[in-house]
Each structure stands twice: as structure tokens, then as C-alpha cells.
Amino acid sequence: MQIEQMETPSVAIDLDILDANLKRTAELAAKAGVKLRPHIKTHKSVWIARKQIEYGATGITTAKLGEAEVMADGGIHDILIAFPLIGANKLKRLAKLIERGVRVTVSVDSMEAARGISDVGHAAGMRIPLYLDVNTGLNRCGLEPGLPSAELALQISALPGVDVNGLMTHAGHSYGCGDAEGARKVAFAEAEALIATQQILRDKGLDVPEISVGSTPTSKFTEQLSGVTEMRPGAYVFGDGSQLYPGFIDETECAMRIYATVVSSPRPGTLIVDAGSKTLTNDVSVHRKGYGYLPDYPEIFVERLSEEHGILAVPNNCSLKIGDVVSIIPNHCCTVVNLRDELAGVRDGKLDHWMKVDARGLIT
Amino acid sequence: MQIEQMETPSVAIDLDILDANLKRTAELAAKAGVKLRPHIKTHKSVWIARKQIEYGATGITTAKLGEAEVMADGGIHDILIAFPLIGANKLKRLAKLIERGVRVTVSVDSMEAARGISDVGHAAGMRIPLYLDVNTGLNRCGLEPGLPSAELALQISALPGVDVNGLMTHAGHSYGCGDAEGARKVAFAEAEALIATQQILRDKGLDVPEISVGSTPTSKFTEQLSGVTEMRPGAYVFGDGSQLYPGFIDETECAMRIYATVVSSPRPGTLIVDAGSKTLTNDVSVHRKGYGYLPDYPEIFVERLSEEHGILAVPNNCSLKIGDVVSIIPNHCCTVVNLRDELAGVRDGKLDHWMKVDARGLIT
Structure with missing residues (x-):
């Protein structure tokens, strides 16, 4: 299944990027x-x-x-x-x-x-x-x-x-x-x-x-x-916005993407997606305002979150419409994972397997 | 078991207050x-x-x-x-x-x-x-x-x-x-x-x-x-800080309490508890700075959260010490529940039963 066809909001991990990240840091430690x-x-x-x-x-x-x-x-x-x-x-x-x-x-x-x-x-x-x-x-x-x-x-x-x-x-x-x-x-x-x-x-x-x-x-x-x-x-x-925005990593090192569907277009300049704070979290970054970064639409700003709504500030000529799926790099990968039972492991844009978040909810 | 003896951080619901809240609002609707x-x-x-x-x-x-x-x-x-x-x-x-x-x-x-x-x-x-x-x-x-x-x-x-x-x-x-x-x-x-x-x-x-x-x-x-x-x-x-701070409800209507243990006392004016953003959430209120309210210690301010640490700003004469358990009213009850598989249902300060959060994680 293509990742965009999955139920949204979903949290996808690119398995090749993950593997490269794991290896790069292991090599860094070995070299040091x-x-x-x-x-x-x-x-x-x-x-x-x-x-x-x-x-x-x-x-x-x-x-x-x-x-x-x-x-x-x-x-x-x-x-x-x-x-x-x-x-x-x-x-x-x-x-x-x-x-x-x-x-x-x-x-x-x-x-x-x-x-x-x-x-x-x-x-x-x-x-x-x-x-x-x-x-x-x-x-x-x-x-x-x-x-x-x-x-x-x-x-x-x-x-x-x-x-x-x-x-x-x-x-x-x-x-x-x-x-x-x-x-x-x-x-x-x-x-x-x-x-x-x-x-x-x-x-x-x-x-x-x-x-x-x-x-x-x-x-x-x-x-x-x-x-x-x-x-x-x-x-x-996984990489995330808090590493990307200040230039600690680049987009090719971001293994995590949130996929969300545009569900409402209530007024000019605003689109609503189905990823809110229960997906993206309310974690912020000192380096970029808002609650995530859309690599395919860098001009869009994730302005506010309700629990299940992401409120996007979009330019008036934005081509996105209700039903379109967007991908978002979240500000903070650790807290996103904590909200999920499973992550979608993807390869070449297709679902490869579901990855269990074994220690989710083990809060004590 | 006394609620303070449970593993922390825990989320406790006072069943009598819950019941009173349910009845009061049902009566409000009937009357209206x-x-x-x-x-x-x-x-x-x-x-x-x-x-x-x-x-x-x-x-x-x-x-x-x-x-x-x-x-x-x-x-x-x-x-x-x-x-x-x-x-x-x-x-x-x-x-x-x-x-x-x-x-x-x-x-x-x-x-x-x-x-x-x-x-x-x-x-x-x-x-x-x-x-x-x-x-x-x-x-x-x-x-x-x-x-x-x-x-x-x-x-x-x-x-x-x-x-x-x-x-x-x-x-x-x-x-x-x-x-x-x-x-x-x-x-x-x-x-x-x-x-x-x-x-x-x-x-x-x-x-x-x-x-x-x-x-x-x-x-x-x-x-x-x-x-x-x-x-x-x-x-x-459940009631929460966002209702309590502006006076929409009083403390007797707050059914939810987070119990957290003081785990560190690293410098004067600071105590660390084991409830961070993975328990209290990063949700804020426009009516009160910080990430929660300690009814027994209103002078304490929940200044910052890491994922598992709550950083409390305390007066220098604060009597709390490592190992003490404090109760916190969170800013936003809905997002706290979303992080838990079960809530502790308590009566008279004792654990009565565990309440399953049946729809937790059902994000699509």
C-alpha cells in the first residue's frame, strides 16, 4: 500500500533512513x-x-x-x-x-x-x-x-x-x-x-x-x-524539526513523517488537517514557530492545534484541497512516538510492516 | 491501598466527584x-x-x-x-x-x-x-x-x-x-x-x-x-486547571489528580518530580503560567517540563523533600487521559478499581 493511501493521521518511519541514521551514529561512536x-x-x-x-x-x-x-x-x-x-x-x-x-x-x-x-x-x-x-x-x-x-x-x-x-x-x-x-x-x-x-x-x-x-x-x-x-x-x-530547523541534520536524515488529510477549508488562508496535538504534540521549537514543517509546502505554517485538528495558515494561491494528504515533519519525534501503539515502517513510499511501540505507556 | 502509596506518576479520579459532576450536568440539561x-x-x-x-x-x-x-x-x-x-x-x-x-x-x-x-x-x-x-x-x-x-x-x-x-x-x-x-x-x-x-x-x-x-x-x-x-x-x-483557574469550577469539582514523587532537590528553589510532559502534557492555560496546580502547595509553580521531569519552582522554606508525594491538578484533563491505558478510580483516598481508557490510541 502507498503510504498516502493509509488511514490518516499516520506516523511513518522510512526504514532506509532509519537504518542509515543507526549506522551513521554507530560509526561516529566507533570513530570517536x-x-x-x-x-x-x-x-x-x-x-x-x-x-x-x-x-x-x-x-x-x-x-x-x-x-x-x-x-x-x-x-x-x-x-x-x-x-x-x-x-x-x-x-x-x-x-x-x-x-x-x-x-x-x-x-x-x-x-x-x-x-x-x-x-x-x-x-x-x-x-x-x-x-x-x-x-x-x-x-x-x-x-x-x-x-x-x-x-x-x-x-x-x-x-x-x-x-x-x-x-x-x-x-x-x-x-x-x-x-x-x-x-x-x-x-x-x-x-x-x-x-x-x-x-x-x-x-x-x-x-x-x-x-x-x-x-x-x-x-x-x-x-x-x-x-x-x-x-x-x-x-x-528518527530526526525531527528540532534537529532540522537549526541545521543539525538535513531532510534526508528525517526518517519520520506524519501523514494527514485536509478535512476542511473553512475560510481563505486556512486549511484544517486531521493531525492535532494528539498526533503532532504541543511541543514547540525555539527555532521555528508552529507545530511542524511541511517539506513539500514550506510556505505553509502549522499555526494552531486542537486535540484532533491542525490549523494550517496557507497562502491564498495554495493548491491543496479537501481530501489531499500532506506529510509533516513534527517538532519532536520522541513525544509523537509516545502517542502511538504502532508506527508504519515504510520503504520506497510503501508500507513494509507495522512496528510495535513496545514501551509505550510504561510511565512508571 | 492509599493513593499516595501507588506507583507514581499516577492519574487518579475521585469517583464521588466524578459521579457528582456527571449528575450535576445531567440535571443542568434536564432543567434547561x-x-x-x-x-x-x-x-x-x-x-x-x-x-x-x-x-x-x-x-x-x-x-x-x-x-x-x-x-x-x-x-x-x-x-x-x-x-x-x-x-x-x-x-x-x-x-x-x-x-x-x-x-x-x-x-x-x-x-x-x-x-x-x-x-x-x-x-x-x-x-x-x-x-x-x-x-x-x-x-x-x-x-x-x-x-x-x-x-x-x-x-x-x-x-x-x-x-x-x-x-x-x-x-x-x-x-x-x-x-x-x-x-x-x-x-x-x-x-x-x-x-x-x-x-x-x-x-x-x-x-x-x-x-x-x-x-x-x-x-x-x-x-x-x-x-x-x-x-x-x-x-x-473530570474538571481541570483550565476550568479552575478562571473560576468556572472550584476545587471540589476537580475529580482528577496527578500524583508525583519528588525525585531530586538539585539546588535551592528547585524540586524535580517524576511527572513530565508524558504525564501532565505541554498544554498551557491562558489564565495561569506553568503546567499544573498543586492544591496543597499553591505557592509552588510547575515551571518547566521535560518528557519525564517536572521542574518545580519552590519557595526556599518549602518543606517538601525527596520521596514526598504531591498531587497536581493538570491544565487539561482530556490530553492527560489520552496518555494512559488505565486511570486509578479512587474513593476516600484509596484505590477502588482501575478504569480502562477504552478508546485511547484510536486516533483515526
């Missing part, structure tokens, strides 16, 4: 001499995670225990859960996951989080590897680099059931950089912050071997950095 | 002498739809064919699909739904949409009831009221397989009104616009009996309107 531990929150698919491993990834990153559990079911056995696991329920599930023989690393940024995990490790007669999450500018989790993070790492290293195995950061703020040069600067700054912290710890007698950096925009500069041992890009698999 | 046809996109639950019918609704409204199909499976047999059905795939599914004996009404705002449905009706030897969607200020679907809409209705009425049975509008812009008085004005304006159009049609010999108005904020004023025959509120079942 660093481990690749991609973040699977983007695709939530066991099949794609296995492909990533096949192409050289040493393990994966997840945001949630539920994602880790599903990936372990799918045969992935080296998993970083890049989120603090807090509370008795989460720690019980962590213990079970470890019992199954999965090598789980957990990121922490507090003694409270570390203590809970240490209790799990101690009860299991092992030391669970931890990454200390360090803030390098996203201002989300993580203490400041340098002394604050080093002091916390030293405190944690005294706990019996954990091992401070690495320092990590996620430079999500690189998406807000003006261009690739801006992303390069962020890549250098995040690496320097981690390595300086590592050096403080080394001086105090604690060797923390792994330096793990995240984010797709910065990943391209890993080869230029020294001291980094691992990278964790996620969104590179 | 209008039919109630609630929009089920808010809850996507067969169980709640059946309750709505039990309390007096004459039918339901859906946004999608997929939602209508699931509701028909659940025994609901009078359904308005308030979205233009465009394309061969959609029309085939419409034909099947009608074959099953479901009374389906479809909203249209173009000859193209009406022709497709007329073909389905003609082939089935019947006239499918249509509502003409009229724009009363939301500027989404719908021609202008008065002559533009009347002329389209007359053209459509000449088609063999449809019956223009009503005029409808959705005053979603009422959420942007400053207060209840603003919503009252919108309610009057939308009713007047439809009734003026109905009068033009009557003068030209076309009787269009149903005048159907939407939106929760305007629904409270239906009793004051004359000529309206039906109302289609949706979000009233």
Missing part, C-alpha cells in the same frame, strides 16, 4: 572510540534497540523502569536507567530486574536516591553501578560540576551496595543553540565540566572511570573531545 | 430542557459513557471514528462524530458502523464532506443525519454563521443520502474568557448565531430542528438560552 548507549525513549521499540546493539551499541539508556523491564524482556541486558529511582515500589522492581541478570546502572543526584539503591545492592550481595548526574546547563537534575558533585560522589562511594562508576550529564540545552557551532561549544563545555569533576575525585583517591555525555546535537562532536568514554544520543534515530 | 450529548474524548471510557447515558444523556459525541466504533462495541447506539469524515477509508468504516444499527450523525462544513457521506447513505437506502458545523469564534472548522452557512446547508440538503438535521458549534474559545461572565456572553453569542442561521433556512423552506452547542464553560448558561436543543460538554466529567 567511545561506547554508544542510545536512549530508547525516542523509539520505545525492542526491534530498534536490538538493531542499535547489532550495530555496536554496548547497552541502552531508558528513562523509566517500565521501559527497562520491557527491553530486558526483549533480550537487552545492559541498561542505564537515567532517572532517580525513589520509593519502595521502584526499589523492589529494581531488585527484580537485577535478579534476572540484567546489568543495571542507575543515575542519581542525591544521597537519598543512592541510599535506596545501596540497600538493594547490599541485600543482593553486590555493588550496583551508579552514574552521578551532573548539571552542565540544562538545570534539571544534577548538582553543579566540580566540588558539589565531587563531594556527593565521595559520600556515595562510602555506601556498601553501590559503586560510583561514572559521571553523566544530558546537554538537552544544546537544542536551543543557534547552530551546529553552538552545539559544538556545548559539547566541549559538558565534557570539560565532567572531566574536571573526575580529576577532583581522582585527586581524592576515587577513580570514576566512565564519562557519559548525552544529546543528539552534541554527539557529532564526540570525536573532538578527549576523556569522554560514552555517548547517549536518542532522537538521532 | 435540552438534550445532553457529552463529548467522550475527555474520558474515552465505555463505563463513564454508559453512566452518562444512565443519568440522562441521549447519546454521545466523539472526535474520531475509532472512538465511535469502541463506544458502539460498548453498547452506545446514538453517536455524533464531530469531525469531517474525508476519504474512502473513513467512509467505508462509517458504512459499517451504520450497518450495525448505530444511529450516527456526522458534522460537516463542506460539500466535499457532505457528498461522501451522502454516497454512503444513498448506497444504504437512507438519509444519514448531518450537523452543519458553524464557526462562532473558535476559528477552526465551520463557515461563518448567517448566509454562508445557510447557503451551504441548502446545497447539502439537495443531496440524496443525507439530512441536514442540525446546526452545531463548539465554543472552545470560551476557555479563554476572563471569567464566568465572559463564558456567559460567549454562550449567548453562539446560540444567537446558530438561531439566526436556522431562521434564514426556515425562511427558505428548510427546517433544521437541532441547535447543538458545545463546551463545558458555556454549558452552565444553557438554561438562560432559548432555541438551543442540545449541549455537548466534555471536560466537565
Whole structure:
């Protein structure tokens, strides 16, 4: 079936572009001499995670225990859960996951989080590897680099059931950089912050071997950095507007397209398509107004979204009419996937197979 | 189990408040002498739809064919699909739904949409009831009221397989009104616009009996309107910030709470909870900055969301610490539900049962 003949709104993944993206980033990591531990929150698919491993990834990153559990079911056995696991329920599930023989690393940024995990490790007669999450500018989790993070790492290293195995950061703020040069600067700054912290710890007698950096925009500069041992890009698999608009990638690297049907032409200058926020999401980009980009109609602006309606601002001479199908590159691929049970895997514009979003809805 | 002991992030519905909301709006419709046809996109639950019918609704409204199909499976047999059905795939599914004996009404705002449905009706030897969607200020679907809409209705009425049975509008812009008085004005304006159009049609010999108005904020004023025959509120079942902030409802009418755990305390003035945009959604309100409201900590501001992180701006003397569970009223209940397979039905703060979100993910 031609992709345009499928029920809309649909989310299509070009399998050749996906494959090229997976290979390119695996080669990037190999060339840089660093481990690749991609973040699977983007695709939530066991099949794609296995492909990533096949192409050289040493393990994966997840945001949630539920994602880790599903990936372990799918045969992935080296998993970083890049989120603090807090509370008795989460720690019980962590213990079970470890019992199954999965090598789980957990990121922490507090003694409270570390203590809970240490209790799990101690009860299991092992030391669970931890990454200390360090803030390098996203201002989300993580203490400041340098002394604050080093002091916390030293405190944690005294706990019996954990091992401070690495320092990590996620430079999500690189998406807000003006261009690739801006992303390069962020890549250098995040690496320097981690390595300086590592050096403080080394001086105090604690060797923390792994330096793990995240984010797709910065990943391209890993080869230029020294001291980094691992990278964790996620969104590179599909590409999206937030990578396209600032020029981090070009359209040939965008594997994801939303197909939507023009369903209404209520007044001059406006068309309505059947993809709203329940398909495109309300995620915005600092680099382009609106909620997506139509590669075949770059002059069209996705002005507003209701839940099921996309309101397009179109030039008065626009040739589109009710019933036409348009393709849209969404601003943010990760949140689009999260709304779907299945993605349409396409090749040469035809449906090849449906790809299950295995970890969709596993929110805890 | 106490709701705070459940895995977070969770979405809890207070069943007593839900029940009171369902009854109050059913009584409102009865008192106003209008039919109630609630929009089920808010809850996507067969169980709640059946309750709505039990309390007096004459039918339901859906946004999608997929939602209508699931509701028909659940025994609901009078359904308005308030979205233009465009394309061969959609029309085939419409034909099947009608074959099953479901009374389906479809909203249209173009000859193209009406022709497709007329073909389905003609082939089935019947006239499918249509509502003409009229724009009363939301500027989404719908021609202008008065002559533009009347002329389209007359053209459509000449088609063999449809019956223009009503005029409808959705005053979603009422959420942007400053207060209840603003919503009252919108309610009057939308009713007047439809009734003026109905009068033009009557003068030209076309009787269009149903005048159907939407939106929760305007629904409270239906009793004051004359000529309206039906109302289609949706979000009233759960209540949310977009209703609470401008004073359309009070906290006792908010059935939905997000429970989230404090997982990080990285710097003074900031706490991180485990509910991000994949739980709270990026939907915003014009009446309050941020991404939700903490009724127990009104001074806390949900400043930013990542996919799995909620970044809270807290006063320096805030007593919350890592491991504490907070409850959050989200800005928009409909999109929160759309991210969940199940909602926790709670009574007196304890889990009563899990409620399936039957129509989640039925996006076409």
C-alpha cells in the first residue's frame, strides 16, 4: 500500500533512513572510540534497540523502569536507567530486574536516591553501578560540576551496595543553540565540566572511570573531545524539526513523517488537517514557530492545534484541497512516538510492516 | 491501598466527584430542557459513557471514528462524530458502523464532506443525519454563521443520502474568557448565531430542528438560552486547571489528580518530580503560567517540563523533600487521559478499581 493511501493521521518511519541514521551514529561512536548507549525513549521499540546493539551499541539508556523491564524482556541486558529511582515500589522492581541478570546502572543526584539503591545492592550481595548526574546547563537534575558533585560522589562511594562508576550529564540545552557551532561549544563545555569533576575525585583517591555525555546535537562532536568514554544520543534515530530547523541534520536524515488529510477549508488562508496535538504534540521549537514543517509546502505554517485538528495558515494561491494528504515533519519525534501503539515502517513510499511501540505507556 | 502509596506518576479520579459532576450536568440539561450529548474524548471510557447515558444523556459525541466504533462495541447506539469524515477509508468504516444499527450523525462544513457521506447513505437506502458545523469564534472548522452557512446547508440538503438535521458549534474559545461572565456572553453569542442561521433556512423552506452547542464553560448558561436543543460538554466529567483557574469550577469539582514523587532537590528553589510532559502534557492555560496546580502547595509553580521531569519552582522554606508525594491538578484533563491505558478510580483516598481508557490510541 502507498503510504498516502493509509488511514490518516499516520506516523511513518522510512526504514532506509532509519537504518542509515543507526549506522551513521554507530560509526561516529566507533570513530570517536567511545561506547554508544542510545536512549530508547525516542523509539520505545525492542526491534530498534536490538538493531542499535547489532550495530555496536554496548547497552541502552531508558528513562523509566517500565521501559527497562520491557527491553530486558526483549533480550537487552545492559541498561542505564537515567532517572532517580525513589520509593519502595521502584526499589523492589529494581531488585527484580537485577535478579534476572540484567546489568543495571542507575543515575542519581542525591544521597537519598543512592541510599535506596545501596540497600538493594547490599541485600543482593553486590555493588550496583551508579552514574552521578551532573548539571552542565540544562538545570534539571544534577548538582553543579566540580566540588558539589565531587563531594556527593565521595559520600556515595562510602555506601556498601553501590559503586560510583561514572559521571553523566544530558546537554538537552544544546537544542536551543543557534547552530551546529553552538552545539559544538556545548559539547566541549559538558565534557570539560565532567572531566574536571573526575580529576577532583581522582585527586581524592576515587577513580570514576566512565564519562557519559548525552544529546543528539552534541554527539557529532564526540570525536573532538578527549576523556569522554560514552555517548547517549536518542532522537538521532528518527530526526525531527528540532534537529532540522537549526541545521543539525538535513531532510534526508528525517526518517519520520506524519501523514494527514485536509478535512476542511473553512475560510481563505486556512486549511484544517486531521493531525492535532494528539498526533503532532504541543511541543514547540525555539527555532521555528508552529507545530511542524511541511517539506513539500514550506510556505505553509502549522499555526494552531486542537486535540484532533491542525490549523494550517496557507497562502491564498495554495493548491491543496479537501481530501489531499500532506506529510509533516513534527517538532519532536520522541513525544509523537509516545502517542502511538504502532508506527508504519515504510520503504520506497510503501508500507513494509507495522512496528510495535513496545514501551509505550510504561510511565512508571 | 492509599493513593499516595501507588506507583507514581499516577492519574487518579475521585469517583464521588466524578459521579457528582456527571449528575450535576445531567440535571443542568434536564432543567434547561435540552438534550445532553457529552463529548467522550475527555474520558474515552465505555463505563463513564454508559453512566452518562444512565443519568440522562441521549447519546454521545466523539472526535474520531475509532472512538465511535469502541463506544458502539460498548453498547452506545446514538453517536455524533464531530469531525469531517474525508476519504474512502473513513467512509467505508462509517458504512459499517451504520450497518450495525448505530444511529450516527456526522458534522460537516463542506460539500466535499457532505457528498461522501451522502454516497454512503444513498448506497444504504437512507438519509444519514448531518450537523452543519458553524464557526462562532473558535476559528477552526465551520463557515461563518448567517448566509454562508445557510447557503451551504441548502446545497447539502439537495443531496440524496443525507439530512441536514442540525446546526452545531463548539465554543472552545470560551476557555479563554476572563471569567464566568465572559463564558456567559460567549454562550449567548453562539446560540444567537446558530438561531439566526436556522431562521434564514426556515425562511427558505428548510427546517433544521437541532441547535447543538458545545463546551463545558458555556454549558452552565444553557438554561438562560432559548432555541438551543442540545449541549455537548466534555471536560466537565473530570474538571481541570483550565476550568479552575478562571473560576468556572472550584476545587471540589476537580475529580482528577496527578500524583508525583519528588525525585531530586538539585539546588535551592528547585524540586524535580517524576511527572513530565508524558504525564501532565505541554498544554498551557491562558489564565495561569506553568503546567499544573498543586492544591496543597499553591505557592509552588510547575515551571518547566521535560518528557519525564517536572521542574518545580519552590519557595526556599518549602518543606517538601525527596520521596514526598504531591498531587497536581493538570491544565487539561482530556490530553492527560489520552496518555494512559488505565486511570486509578479512587474513593476516600484509596484505590477502588482501575478504569480502562477504552478508546485511547484510536486516533483515526
